[in-house]
Amino acid sequence: MEPSIVDATLDEIRKALEANHIEDAIAALTDLHPVDRAEAFADLDDQDKAVILPQLDINDTADLLEELDDEEAADVAEMLSTPFLADILDAMEPDEAADVLGDLPPKLAADVLVEMEESEDVIPLLVFHDETAGGLMTTHLLTLMPDITAAEAIEYLRQTTHGSDTPYYLYVVDQTTRLIGVVGLRDLVIADPNRKISAIMDTDVTSVKTDLDQEDVARLMVRYDLAAMPVVDDDNRLRGVITYDDLMDVIEDEATEDIYRLANVPDHDLAFDSSVGLSIRRRLPWLYLSGITALFASWVISQFETIIAQVALLAAFQSVVAGLGGNTATQTLAIIVRAIALNEIEPRDAWRTLTKEAAVGLLQGLFVGAAAAIGVYLWTGNQFLGLVLGLALVGNMIVATVIGTLVPLILRRLGSDPALASTVLVTAVTDSVGFALFLGLASFFVKYMR
Amino acid sequence: MEPSIVDATLDEIRKALEANHIEDAIAALTDLHPVDRAEAFADLDDQDKAVILPQLDINDTADLLEELDDEEAADVAEMLSTPFLADILDAMEPDEAADVLGDLPPKLAADVLVEMEESEDVIPLLVFHDETAGGLMTTHLLTLMPDITAAEAIEYLRQTTHGSDTPYYLYVVDQTTRLIGVVGLRDLVIADPNRKISAIMDTDVTSVKTDLDQEDVARLMVRYDLAAMPVVDDDNRLRGVITYDDLMDVIEDEATEDIYRLANVPDHDLAFDSSVGLSIRRRLPWLYLSGITALFASWVISQFETIIAQVALLAAFQSVVAGLGGNTATQTLAIIVRAIALNEIEPRDAWRTLTKEAAVGLLQGLFVGAAAAIGVYLWTGNQFLGLVLGLALVGNMIVATVIGTLVPLILRRLGSDPALASTVLVTAVTDSVGFALFLGLASFFVKYMR
Numbered sequence: 029m030e031p032s033i034v035d036a037t038l039d040e041i042r043k044a045l046e047a048n049h050i051e052d053a054i055a056a057l058t059d060l061h062p063v064d065r066a067e068a069f070a071d072l073d074d075q076d077k078a079v080i081l082p083q084l085d086i087n088d089t090a091d092l093l094e095e096l097d098d099e100e101a102a103d104v105a106e107m108l109s110t111p112f113l114a115d116i117l118d119a120m121e122p123d124e125a126a127d128v129l130g131d132l133p134p135k136l137a138a139d140v141l142v143e144m145e146e147s148e149d150v151i152p153l154l155v156f157h158d159e160t161a162g163g164l165m166t167t168h169l170l171t172l173m174p175d176i177t178a179a180e181a182i183e184y185l186r187q188t189t190h191g192s193d194t195p196y197y198l199y200v201v202d203q204t205t206r207l208i209g210v211v212g213l214r215d216l217v218i219a220d221p222n223r224k225i226s227a228i229m230d231t232d233v234t235s236v237k238t239d240l241d242q243e244d245v246a247r248l249m250v251r252y253d254l255a256a257m258p259v260v261d262d263d264n265r266l267r268g269v270i271t272y273d274d275l276m277d278v279i280e281d282e283a284t285e286d287i288y289r290l291a292n293v294p295d296h297d298l299a300f301d302s303s304v305g306l307s308i309r310r311r312l313p314w315l316y317l318s319g320i321t322a323l324f325a326s327w328v329i330s331q332f333e334t335i336i337a338q339v340a341l342l343a344a345f346q347s348v349v350a351g352l353g354g355n356t357a358t359q360t361l362a363i364i365v366r367a368i369a370l371n372e373i374e375p376r377d378a379w380r381t382l383t384k385e386a387a388v389g390l391l392q393g394l395f396v397g398a399a400a401a402i403g404v405y406l407w408t409g410n411q412f413l414g415l416v417l418g419l420a421l422v423g424n425m426i427v428a429t430v431i432g433t434l435v436p437l438i439l440r441r442l443g444s445d446p447a448l449a450s451t452v453l454v455t456a457v458t459d460s461v462g463f464a465l466f467l468g469l470a471s472f473f474v475k476y477m478r
Numbered sequence: 479m480e481p482s483i484v485d486a487t488l489d490e491i492r493k494a495l496e497a498n499h500i501e502d503a504i505a506a507l508t509d510l511h512p513v514d515r516a517e518a519f520a521d522l523d524d525q526d527k528a529v530i531l532p533q534l535d536i537n538d539t540a541d542l543l544e545e546l547d548d549e550e551a552a553d554v555a556e557m558l559s560t561p562f563l564a565d566i567l568d569a570m571e572p573d574e575a576a577d578v579l580g581d582l583p584p585k586l587a588a589d590v591l592v593e594m595e596e597s598e599d600v601i602p603l604l605v606f607h608d609e610t611a612g613g614l615m616t617t618h619l620l621t622l623m624p625d626i627t628a629a630e631a632i633e634y635l636r637q638t639t640h641g642s643d644t645p646y647y648l649y650v651v652d653q654t655t656r657l658i659g660v661v662g663l664r665d666l667v668i669a670d671p672n673r674k675i676s677a678i679m680d681t682d683v684t685s686v687k688t689d690l691d692q693e694d695v696a697r698l699m700v701r702y703d704l705a706a707m708p709v710v711d712d713d714n715r716l717r718g719v720i721t722y723d724d725l726m727d728v729i730e731d732e733a734t735e736d737i738y739r740l741a742n743v744p745d746h747d748l749a750f751d752s753s754v755g756l757s758i759r760r761r762l763p764w765l766y767l768s769g770i771t772a773l774f775a776s777w778v779i780s781q782f783e784t785i786i787a788q789v790a791l792l793a794a795f796q797s798v799v800a801g802l803g804g805n806t807a808t809q810t811l812a813i814i815v816r817a818i819a820l821n822e823i824e825p826r827d828a829w830r831t832l833t834k835e836a837a838v839g840l841l842q843g844l845f846v847g848a849a850a851a852i853g854v855y856l857w858t859g860n861q862f863l864g865l866v867l868g869l870a871l872v873g874n875m876i877v878a879t880v881i882g883t884l885v886p887l888i889l890r891r892l893g894s895d896p897a898l899a900s901t902v903l904v905t906a907v908t909d910s911v912g913f914a915l916f917l918g919l920a921s922f923f924v925k926y927m928r
Contacts, residue, residue, distance in 0.1 A: 283733030
């Protein structure tokens with residue numbers, strides 16, 4: 029629905045620019061929601077961007093920088109003069125301004141910071157790693173002291189013209205800015221105007237430390253349905269707040285990361301429109317790793333060269349065993365990795381899960397093995413070839429479900445990401461075991477198969 | 479962090495129950511946050527559940543039903559008397575109550591509805607499909623008329639004791655309940671008390687229809703950073719609202735669905751603790767499908783039986799070509815499927831993406847093919863075997879990236895889910911093409927390899 033608006037507006041802008049009606053192009057662009065506007069702007073070619081950019085006012089440019097991808101935003105920032113860029117960053121949310129600064133060349137970033145008026149809001153954010161609570165939080169938030177009344181708090185809200193990212197929670201801090209409570213806006217509104225904040229606030233307030241990983245922050249907010257999460261330092265002093273909109277981005281990023289890692293794409297910033305060079309640099313190492321494990325599986329097969337020379341048809345079916353083992357393992361892996369990511373599976377569940385998956389592997393092996401055995405017998409007329417294939421499938425599917433359960437659980441225990449490397453490790457096992465089982469059993473029955 | 483609390487409390491509860499101190503067990507359980515309480519309760523055995531359940535009051539039982547999985551909640555609901563269950567459902571959020579009712583046996587659900595006092599809030603929700611806007615929304619929301627003043631609206635808030643799921647947005651409707659605007663709670667608080675709501679409200683309010691798919695709702699809310707989304711019928715009458723906490727669950731469910739589908743697990747409700755029977759029923763069909771494509775690849779290999787009998791070592795390396803082609807395709811598939819899910823890739827991007835991925839495939843093929851060719855030459859001393867392997871890898875990797883891009887894009891164009899079946903289709907192609915390329919090239923060079 030939205031992309032069609034973007035496409036239509038892009039047509040309009042390009043036509044206006046061709047006819048040299050720059051003000052019409054600007055009008056069409058600024059009519060869009062800031063999110064759509066950024067998408068449309070990003071799709072213009074560099075020449076059109078250079079024409080439009082100087083015509084946007086400070087707020088529109090700030091919106092644009094907030095909504096563009098980090099990389100695009102840095103490109104745009106570099107096209108602007110340093111004093112103008114400083115004004116724009118002042119107009120942005122501090123966490124977004126910090127992200128833009130973080131992507132600029134260090135020299136330019138330092139120059140801009142010197143020119144900024146509100147650099148003190150942004151500088152603390154620059155020290156936190158992007159993927160921690162400190163990197164996610166905004167410092168734009170409204171705090172209350174416990175000894176003012178509800179009416180005074182409302183008056184304070186009225187006089188504070190600057191926006192806040194958390195319009196529905198107000199955090200209560202003591203003189204040393206230690207977090208001591210939270211007041212919902214609705215509770216504030218319906219309270220007796222003369223009541224003290226300390227009597228209205230909820231003192232049981234969940235908070236996280238600045239260095240907590242964003243994935244853990246997301247888990248807590250989703251688990252407890254929190255729209256905002258205050259961030260404190262080691263002394264419980266309120267440093268910022270993380271809001272649901274940042275959270276939604278984190279949840280999507282973490283899901284992308286898991287999907288990519290299971291597919292051996294180790295960098296979740298890689299996208300369909302990443303450059304060829306970047307794509308290859310990130311994807312190639314994992315293909316080499318897979319290649320090494322594939323060559324190991326080849327070595328397993330090469331041990332059976334004599335038997336294959338005698339019954340060449342074995343070469344046709346060995347891949348069925350390895351492939352279906354790999355498929356079974358991938359199913360188990362997806363379920364276990366997702367359960368770990370969503371914090372559903374506990375160490376105490378490990379043994380029960382392992383025996384259950386082994387049972388699934390055994391039964392799937394019996395069903396698939398029987399079907400494959402019958403199919404191959406009907407095709408080749410050789411009942412021993414069918415028997416060997418069926419037995420190897422049963423064995424490899426049990427191995428597949430067990431290894432598909434164990435590898436991510438062990439990786440988690442070792443403190444590593446359970447999705448990373450799981451697929452390569454698991455496939456290496458199901459390939460090698462699959463070939464060894466099938467060709468080993470075939471060696472045993474070879475006198476009946478010739 | 480939370481699971482350790484749950485584990486500790488479980489120990490405490492079990493000890494208290496063994497010593498027959500039921501009230502201590504209840505106290506330990508109800509001390510927990512409702513989310514943790516539900517997790518702990520679900521982990522108790524049936525006998526302990528039956529002891530504890532009758533001791534919980536209406537609100538605690540309602541909390542429990544809201545936080546348990548749908549299936550668990552239905553089990554608990556069936557353990558309660560009909561009048562008590564009706565009281566509990568009255569105390570729950572209407573959307574949660576509707577979910578519980580939807581999982582009960584129809585006869586029991588009907589009996590309970592008759593006994594409920596607030597059934598009129600719940601009945602409309604029962605008609606909507608779970609995975610649509612109507613199925614996600616709650617009907618608990620506060621609406622304002624445009625002609626009252628800010629002070630009157632605040633007074634109304636004060637007098638409305640029932641909770642609302644959207645404490646920070648108030649929706650404005652006309653006499654026929656048509657949605658005409660939205661007022662943020664903060665704007666209401668800081669407005670001149672005598673101003674009319676019609677002068678404060680924002681009339682540019684985004685809404686969705688009841689039958690919109692939850693994935694599309696999530697896309698819109700994430701794109702525009704909305705904490706709540708009003709849901710209207712075809713006449714623009716306000717029917718309910720979807721809040722960020724439901725949204726977060728949707729985002730996670732949709733990510734799980736994509737991860738599972740790429741791994742050939744077609745049912746996103748399948749979990750690590752699903753029964754063996756359910757697991758096999760859902761997973762087996764896809765293994766049969768994979769088995770059929772694997773047998774097709776076997777047929778391709780069987781066409782080269784004579785050459786394999788002559789150079790049995792070919793059997794050792796054919797899987798390297800198919801396997802690395804499959805890996806390359808999976809990388810591309812993950813990136814394209816994720817871009818489609820996040821609505822990042824447009825039809826206009828298709829051609830550019832395809833040529834880029836083909837270039838990635840060519841270059842990865844050259845790098846990996848060269849390494850594999852050299853490796854196999856050093857291992858076997860046969861330069862022609864290395865050459866054939868390298869050439870086949872280049873060819874299959876180009877095929878892999880192209881097919882990995884095309885299959886999900888075509889599935890989307892056909893209105894099907896791009897993740898579903900993509901992996902099976904793509905692997906079928908990379909396997910068959912890989913074997914055919916490698917063994918076909920080998921036939922050509924066979925006189926040099928013997």
